Amino acid sequence: MAATDRVLLHVPEPRAAAPRTRTFSRPRPARARRQAEATKRRYRESSEAPPAKRRSEASCLPAKKTAGKETQGTFQGKAPKTFSPKKSSAGGSDRNQERKPGIKTSSLFKNNPEIPELHRPVVKQVQEKVFTSDAFHELDLHPHLISTINSVLKMSSMTSVQKQSIPVLLEGRDALVRSQTGSGKTLAYCIPVVQSLQAMESKIQRADGPYALILVPTRELALQSFETVQKLLKPFTWIVPGVLMGGEKRKSEKARIRKGINILISTPGRLVDHIKSTKNIHFSRIRWLILDEADRILDLGFEKDITVILNAINAECQGRQNVLLSATLTEGVARLADISLHNPVSISVPDESHDRSDPKSRVVLEASAPRTGSELDSFAIPAGLDQHVTVVPSKLRLVSLAAFILQKCKFERDQKMVVFFSSCELVEFHYNLFLQTLLGGSGAPAQGRLPSASTQFGFLRLHGDMEQEERTAVFQEFSRSKAGVLLCTDVAARGLDLPQVTWIVQYNAPASPAEYIHRIGRTARIGCRGSSLLILAPSEAEYVNSLASHKINISEIKMEDILSVLTKDDCFKRSRRGNQKSHAVGPQEIRERATVLQTVFEDYVHSSERRVSGAKKGAQDTTGIKPDGSPHLSNSLVGEQTVNVMDIVTLQSFIRAYATYPRELKHIFHVRLLHLGHVAKSFGLRDAPKNLSALSVKKKKANLKRPDLQRRTQSRHRLAEILRSEYSSGMETSVAKVKKQSECAGPGSQRPASAVGKKQAQKPHGGTARLPRKYL
Numbered sequence: 001m002a003a004t005d006r007v008l009l010h011v012p013e014p015r016a017a018a019p020r021t022r023t024f025s026r027p028r029p030a031r032a033r034r035q036a037e038a039t040k041r042r043y044r045e046s047s048e049a050p051p052a053k054r055r056s057e058a059s060c061l062p063a064k065k066t067a068g069k070e071t072q073g074t075f076q077g078k079a080p081k082t083f084s085p086k087k088s089s090a091g092g093s094d095r096n097q098e099r100k101p102g103i104k105t106s107s108l109f110k111n112n113p114e115i116p117e118l119h120r121p122v123v124k125q126v127q128e129k130v131f132t133s134d135a136f137h138e139l140d141l142h143p144h145l146i147s148t149i150n151s152v153l154k155m156s157s158m159t160s161v162q163k164q165s166i167p168v169l170l171e172g173r174d175a176l177v178r179s180q181t182g183s184g185k186t187l188a189y190c191i192p193v194v195q196s197l198q199a200m201e202s203k204i205q206r207a208d209g210p211y212a213l214i215l216v217p218t219r220e221l222a223l224q225s226f227e228t229v230q231k232l233l234k235p236f237t238w239i240v241p242g243v244l245m246g247g248e249k250r251k252s253e254k255a256r257i258r259k260g261i262n263i264l265i266s267t268p269g270r271l272v273d274h275i276k277s278t279k280n281i282h283f284s285r286i287r288w289l290i291l292d293e294a295d296r297i298l299d300l301g302f303e304k305d306i307t308v309i310l311n312a313i314n315a316e317c318q319g320r321q322n323v324l325l326s327a328t329l330t331e332g333v334a335r336l337a338d339i340s341l342h343n344p345v346s347i348s349v350p351d352e353s354h355d356r357s358d359p360k361s362r363v364v365l366e367a368s369a370p371r372t373g374s375e376l377d378s379f380a381i382p383a384g385l386d387q388h389v390t391v392v393p394s395k396l397r398l399v400s401l402a403a404f405i406l407q408k409c410k411f412e413r414d415q416k417m418v419v420f421f422s423s424c425e426l427v428e429f430h431y432n433l434f435l436q437t438l439l440g441g442s443g444a445p446a447q448g449r450l451p452s453a454s455t456q457f458g459f460l461r462l463h464g465d466m467e468q469e470e471r472t473a474v475f476q477e478f479s480r481s482k483a484g485v486l487l488c489t490d491v492a493a494r495g496l497d498l499p500q501v502t503w504i505v506q507y508n509a510p511a512s513p514a515e516y517i518h519r520i521g522r523t524a525r526i527g528c529r530g531s532s533l534l535i536l537a538p539s540e541a542e543y544v545n546s547l548a549s550h551k552i553n554i555s556e557i558k559m560e561d562i563l564s565v566l567t568k569d570d571c572f573k574r575s576r577r578g579n580q581k582s583h584a585v586g587p588q589e590i591r592e593r594a595t596v597l598q599t600v601f602e603d604y605v606h607s608s609e610r611r612v613s614g615a616k617k618g619a620q621d622t623t624g625i626k627p628d629g630s631p632h633l634s635n636s637l638v639g640e641q642t643v644n645v646m647d648i649v650t651l652q653s654f655i656r657a658y659a660t661y662p663r664e665l666k667h668i669f670h671v672r673l674l675h676l677g678h679v680a681k682s683f684g685l686r687d688a689p690k691n692l693s694a695l696s697v698k699k700k701k702a703n704l705k706r707p708d709l710q711r712r713t714q715s716r717h718r719l720a721e722i723l724r725s726e727y728s729s730g731m732e733t734s735v736a737k738v739k740k741q742s743e744c745a746g747p748g749s750q751r752p753a754s755a756v757g758k759k760q761a762q763k764p765h766g767g768t769a770r771l772p773r774k775y776l
């Protein structure tokens with residue numbers, strides 16, 4: 001039940017220019033307009049380029065007048081690099097900056113918007129009890145199945161959702177199953193499936209084909225579920241499991257189907273491809289249809305695929321059991337599913353916090369009616385999960401993320417972190433950048449690398465634009481590893497059971513509370529502890545309220561606290577001339593060190609001649625919109641600037657993803673609210689590429705003239721979901737795949753810009769989305 005009191009989460013540190021506080025309970029248009037005007041005026045007076053369009057951001061100058069001073073001096077252990085001194089920083093203008101020719105500085109702490117105080121209602125989160133005291137052997141299961149659960153899976157007592165679901169499913173009922181992330185839903189359906197199939201009177205033959213069909217949204221999840229089924233089937237060798245997930249040659253998959261698969265696990269798209277192209281796939285014996293992560297499968301534009309699959313199954317057989325599962329399953333989703341659930345049971349684990357006084361309510365778990373109304377919008381969050389948010393101006397996003405990674409993974413032991421980004425390009429960009437600068441990967445340029453870079457921890461990346469072989473290898477490597485950082489898209493948000501993940505970082509906010517729940521659900525699984533951090537821009541701070549309305553409680557970490565880790569490592573120390581004194585460790589020292597780190601990133605991004613020439617090559621096309629809606633890179637976009645086309649493509653990809661937030665979040669996440677110059681800084685670019693905003697406008701106009709694009713706009717919300725993620729059947733031959741890690745690990749081995757441009761043209765939003773295929 002939501003408490004309505006509003007509390008002040010943080011008392012801000014005193015600032016020289018007292019910040020105006022802002023609450024987020026309702027919009028304040030008049031004030032917002034006034035602030036925007038003031039901001040515009042200030043920018044007119046300043047030499048810093050005004051934002052393309054800005055929200056009501058009051059200027060927030062550094063706490064002290066000295067705060068804006070940029071670093072000056074050498075980069076320790078490297079060739080001296082001079083940073084330009086500033087004559088005055090008090091006004092926040094770059095006008096007075098004297099720059100040595102060809103050398104630019106980062107002005108991270110100037111002209112940033114005010115970081116608002118976070119006010120948000122305190123809410124009582126829904127809490128579920130994970131384990132019960134009931135053992136698997138109390139169920140009416142085959143003794144070999146019980147001993148496999150005990151000895152192979154090493155599990156003895158059931159989780160709450162298992163205790164509720166297994167008996168109901170063994171009775172032959174259809175079910176909608178909802179319980180928190182990491183609560184054991186996979187076994188909740190796998191155990192009844194295996195129990196029922198091994199018990200069939202006429203023993204199953206391999207050639208019979210599928211008896212159970214398990215559909216999941218991603219390939220990694222398909223693989224994971226397959227492995228669980230495989231373990232359970234150990235004593236029942238006559239039942240053959242199989243997975244179709246793409247990446248494998250269609251021919252060899254066809255051969256496996258022909259031989260016979262009794263429990264078939266697949267992504268919907270891949271299965272549809274086989275239904276259409278593989279004659280010997282039959283469903284006449286189907287007894288079970290399981291939709292794991294059902295809301296995602298149905299949300300994501302998979303409806304058409306599900307319809308094709310259901311039609312194919314219904315044409316051959318009736319009378320199967322249907323099970324829909326998710327941590328964020330709602331009754332609405334079940335209706336939307338339009339699948340023939342017959343008299344289903346709704347299973348959800350009771351909210352522990354509802355009636356703590358009655359111990360019975362926690363022990364006696366019964367299949368219950370689904371929650372109603374607003375309760376359905378509130379999802380349970382594991383009790384061991386500590387959620388945090390930090391509000392960081394756009395310019396400081398990159399250094400803040402890097403500092404947070406360093407803090408956890410370099411200065412603390414055994415930390416395993418997953419960082420979510422909104423597109424494949426963003427993952428690739430940050431992966432290469434961090435690999436080369438924070439770890440000093442091979443092939444890194446002499447400059448733009450941290451001198452004390454160490455390999456104490458590693459980076460991996462996972463997104464839908466990688467070869468399946470590599471995807472699987474990364475998934476398995478990260479699963480096995482005890483420490484490290486996985487940079488990924490939402491392809492890793494659902495269902496993946498990555499052991500011992502300690503931190504989830506959301507660098508780009510998710511498009512829905514459900515996705516928020518699933519992302520953070522990669523940690524604190526099955527009763528363990530874990531933490532999450534959501535990074536928001538000042539203009540996005542209201543998102544905390546939006547989460548609170550779904551009973552999601554989140555506490556704030558101050559950006560300064562994240563950046564302060566830089567004082568632990570002298571490689572971030574600014575070298576000083578002569579008798580210049582170094583500051584005691586305090587706000588100014590932290591700013592200087594953050595600037596050193598940002599400069600390392602900027603140097604890296606601006607360093608490679610090859611990348612620059614790539615940029616020019618990529619700029620051969622005329623400005624405009626290609627038939628698939630992707631923008632051409634124009635000469636005016638890159639011609640005068642020595643920036644790398646990869647970074648522009650990445651920046652564009654970020655902006656496109658940003659444009660796809662659903663309507664109900666547009667007042668928080670709108671491209672118009674972005675200051676492109678500041679955003680560019682978070683991509684290591686010293687200035688915003690020219691004409692970036694013009695491109696967006698042109699794209700809009702071009703869309704209006706194109707009925708096919710208009711049609712696409714009509715299903716924008718759905719498309720948005722798709723574009724922010726990546727799910728594919730793996731059958732698409734036209735997908736330009738990211739080159740293997742070794743090929744893109746360093747600037748010397750970057751993908752040629754032309755390839756990038758081509759890839760971009762094929763798939764401008766960066767995801768191997770299910771729809772429309774021209775994006776793939």
Ligand SMILES: Nc1ncnc2c1ncn2[C@@H]1O[C@H](COP(=O)(O)OP(=O)(O)OP(=O)(O)O)[C@@H](O)[C@H]1O
Nearest residue numbers: 155157158159181182183184185186327495497526
């Ligand atoms: N009864 C049990 N005892 C101990 N561990 C269990 C039990 N059941 C499941 N697990 C383990 O808990 C972890 C999470 O299970 P699972 O992946 O099925 O969760 P989930 O509810 O499907 O999560 P998500 O909603 O994120 O998909 C797995 O490592 C699984 O092996």
